[in-house]
Amino acid sequence: MKYLVAFVGAFFAAVLAASVAPYVKVLGVTPDPVLIFAACWAMIRGQWEAMVVVPMAGLLRDLTTSDPVGTSVLALSPIVLLAVLRDLRPVESDFLPALAVVAVASLAYAVISMTVLTAVGDDVPWGTGLLWVAFPSMLVNALFAAIVYLPMRWLSPRPRAEGFGVGSAVQL
Amino acid sequence: MRLLWWTLAVVSVSLLSIALSESRTLYPVQNLSLTVAAPLENGLRELADPIADFFEGLFNRGDLKRENERLRQELERLQSQVAAAEDAQRRAQELEEALGVKESRPHDEFVVADVIAQDPSGVKRALAIDRGSKDGLDEGMVVLSKSGSLVGTVSRVYEDFAWLRLITDPNSAVNVVVLAEGDEEGSEARGVAAGDLGGRLSLEMVPAEAQITDGDLVTTSGLGGNYPRALFLGSVRSVEDKPQALFKKATVEPAVDLSSLDTVMVITNFLPARLAGP
Numbered sequence: 001m002k003y004l005v006a007f008v009g010a011f012f013a014a015v016l017a018a019s020v021a022p023y024v025k026v027l028g029v030t031p032d033p034v035l036i037f038a039a040c041w042a043m044i045r046g047q048w049e050a051m052v053v054v055p056m057a058g059l060l061r062d063l064t065t066s067d068p069v070g071t072s073v074l075a076l077s078p079i080v081l082l083a084v085l086r087d088l089r090p091v092e093s094d095f096l097p098a099l100a101v102v103a104v105a106s107l108a109y110a111v112i113s114m115t116v117l118t119a120v121g122d123d124v125p126w127g128t129g130l131l132w133v134a135f136p137s138m139l140v141n142a143l144f145a146a147i148v149y150l151p152m153r154w155l156s157p158r159p160r161a162e163g164f165g166v167g168s169a170v171q172l
Numbered sequence: 173m174r175l176l177w178w179t180l181a182v183v184s185v186s187l188l189s190i191a192l193s194e195s196r197t198l199y200p201v202q203n204l205s206l207t208v209a210a211p212l213e214n215g216l217r218e219l220a221d222p223i224a225d226f227f228e229g230l231f232n233r234g235d236l237k238r239e240n241e242r243l244r245q246e247l248e249r250l251q252s253q254v255a256a257a258e259d260a261q262r263r264a265q266e267l268e269e270a271l272g273v274k275e276s277r278p279h280d281e282f283v284v285a286d287v288i289a290q291d292p293s294g295v296k297r298a299l300a301i302d303r304g305s306k307d308g309l310d311e312g313m314v315v316l317s318k319s320g321s322l323v324g325t326v327s328r329v330y331e332d333f334a335w336l337r338l339i340t341d342p343n344s345a346v347n348v349v350v351l352a353e354g355d356e357e358g359s360e361a362r363g364v365a366a367g368d369l370g371g372r373l374s375l376e377m378v379p380a381e382a383q384i385t386d387g388d389l390v391t392t393s394g395l396g397g398n399y400p401r402a403l404f405l406g407s408v409r410s411v412e413d414k415p416q417a418l419f420k421k422a423t424v425e426p427a428v429d430l431s432s433l434d435t436v437m438v439i440t441n442f443l444p445a446r447l448a449g450p
Binding site for chain 2: 011014021062069116137
């Protein structure tokens with residue numbers, strides 16, 4: 001059931017990305033609903049689920065854009081590696097690491113997709129691409145992730161408590 | 173270890189998919205996915221204008237007043253009541269304009285198509301249209317706006333859909349001629365109109381001795397055989413003239429707002445020289 005919900009969410013995000021998102025320009029770039037959805041899911045639900053949801057979201061994005069199929073799957077995959085931050089808990093808050101993951105994933109996405117486009121023969125202006133697209137998209141995606149993350153976290157069922165602790169005591 | 177296997181699997185499958193996609197093996201799958209997504213994307217694109225207005229207001233004009241918002245909602249409610257009628261009227265007007273272009277270019281054959289999506293990637297400027305190889309479209313075909321100015325070329329063709337590369341795409345380069353305003357002797361300056369990541373159109377490779385000024389008209393030169401001659405692109409906006417430079421540079425204002433295209437026309441009886449064969 002959770003993967004069906006993820007599929008519907010990712011599909012809707014992919015459709016939004018190709019229809020409405022290009023009209024939303026902040027700092028000259030458009031937010032990426034698919035990346036934001038996948039990163040937020042990974043940070044809320046964990047690395048295990050991200051291993052399924054991230055490639056699924058990437059595939060749906062690929063199928064609705066002009067990029068070669070596989071580009072977004074590859075470019076979104078660092079999210080799964082970055083989701084380790086959720087378990088490491090570098091700070092008390094869940095929210096700030098999620099924004100950091102979105103920002104870093106945006107940079108990784110831009111670099112990987114530009115690499116793929118260069119490899120298939122497109123003329124990608126790397127300097128301006130990094131300056132005008134990659135760096136601003138880190139900020140813009142993090143800004144929009146701030147709006148998406150909290151409702152998503154609120155809607156997501158709490159994971160079961162593992163081991164001993166306050167959560168397990170309540171369950172008993 | 174689990175993560176390592178996952179990474180290897182994802183990278184392998186992605187690279188294989190990219191290779192298959194480049195060899196057009198996955199085109200039917202992409203065509204099918206656009207068939208499913210197109211109605212939803214079309215519906216959402218209708219909502220895009222108010223959303224774009226909202227963000228423009230948020231970031232460019234500061235806070236919006238509550239009263240203004242109430243009036244806007246009231247206006248939207250009223251607009252929704254006449255939306256169907258307006259849409260039909262607009263469609264009829266677009267077809268009339270398309271007919272006008274067809275009359276001005278009697279030797280060209282056109283396929284009229286609706287824009288259904290924009291590529292969300294920041295490093296491309298591309299649009300999806302609801303016509304494909306079934307309608308006679310092929311890669312490299314030239315695309316015009318409904319008023320007849322150059323929009324771009326067809327870059328990918330599926331059975332029922334196609335992707336267009338806009339003239340503002342970083343991969344686009346069009347051989348052009350700048351027609352000096354009021355100069356009837358025709359002192360034309362040749363150059364190349366190239367896109368960039370900012371969605372702008374710049375005029376490059378114009379000889380330093382050429383006389384170009386703001387407002388001069390830019391049309392295709394036909395050189396190279398990739399575009400027909402005399403297609404209108406736009407007008408010169410600002411000229412960058414450095415004393416020691418070999419070439420002049422300028423910015424071109426496209427004749428049509430490429431970010432809000434609804435309908436385009438594909439010239440189907442012109443194939444670029446590089447694809448037409450001997």
